[in-house]
Amino acid sequence: MVRLAPAPVTLLGEQEVLLGYAMPESTIPFSLTQHGSTGCHLHDLTLSPRAMEQIEASRAGQGVVLRLKLQGDVWMGREVASFHDPVECRINQSDWLTALAQCGHGQYLLFEVPILASKDPRAPSSARYLQQAKDHFAKGHFDEAVGACRRALEGLLEATQSKDAQFAAVKAFKSGKSEELNIDQREKLIRQAVMNYTHLAHHHEEGADVVRFDRSSAAMVLGLTASLIARIR
Template sequence: MVLFDISLSISLADPMRPLLVSIPSSERLIKCHDFPGSEQVAFEMVLSREQINALEAYRQEKDLKLNLGLRALVASGDELLPSFDCTDIIVPREQWLDALKNAGYRNTLLFEVPLPATSDGLASLISKAQEFIETGHYKDAVMQCRHIVEQIESMREDKNLSASANKRAHSSERKGMTSIERLFSLREQLKNICHLGAHGTEEFTRSQAKAILGMTMALLSEPTVGFAAGQDLIEEQD
């Protein structure tokens, strides 16, 4: 009996969602004899950053549960038959985290930002900013960040607080400012940076646009200066 065209598929186990559809084996052909034996077959793959992120979003803080599917064509005598089998496996959390660390995954920080569940407008602005970065329109992305800050100011009705705190931050009174006042000042400074996206002639680089979007989302996730506490929240990732 001869096995060939051997491939492996990997899916998330619960609920079942495909991750990698077809990974060819390192051995293209295996001959099986009429006595008991075993063959070890290697499968090599490259996971993209998006796939790793999807795995982590699925895994949360738990073990990683996967479903493996093994396919092959089996030739026996004059017959050629397809063969398929699948099984669930569990990768222990610590083993998976060690693998991520060794691969350099921890060099990237994933920061989860709570957004108001009812604010389609904010979600749209953030989505536009991300899309502008992906398509190379960095100045437009920065302008969207200004719109985000302004919408938060309008929702909270505290625009005057950030302007007042920013004035204090640039005066002799700055030593007596509270942490909340300093965060309001930071929000005003962030809006000033974003102002260049709407009215300035200066261009932004990709890294600058990403940094400004990251600062916007991180700062506004703080309830004292951003999304007000007590709102129904959903989670988005940056």
């Protein structure tokens, strides 16, 4: 029989990252014959939220390359032979995104902000653009993700009819009356600050000077945008 040991699973990229150890399903019975044969065997690897984030940061919108180091012992009567066999597994972008959706990863951001449903009647435009931003982010299109976040926030202004109130909060802040602002007005200041930050992506779409947002910047904007939209009443 073949007795497999836990197999180290490493994420390949600019830096190799050990994700954990895949546990073999069971031992493999076999008998010696004159004919070769093939079969399959399952290994289970539980990925922590931290490991998932490491994969997402490393792949930068592309596919995933993993190395599984198979190791164990082959028992033939009283004789025992050990083996070590590294196996490389390439997962293309499409299959990885499908797997993320199936396991529920991405329905919430890392700090668990619920994503507004695409058909939410309270702010359908914001929900649609937020979903686009999320999709762009998963594919590594960070400029487009930030631009979609801006349109989502603009849709929120329209849905809540709060454009004038937001302008008034900004005006009060600039005039030195920040201490008089209530919580709702301060939230509108945050919303305006995010819109100002994403305005660079808006210029990029119009063909002006090219501005490139990295993954960290896009994650910050996406998190803030989702949080602000999730607070719609």
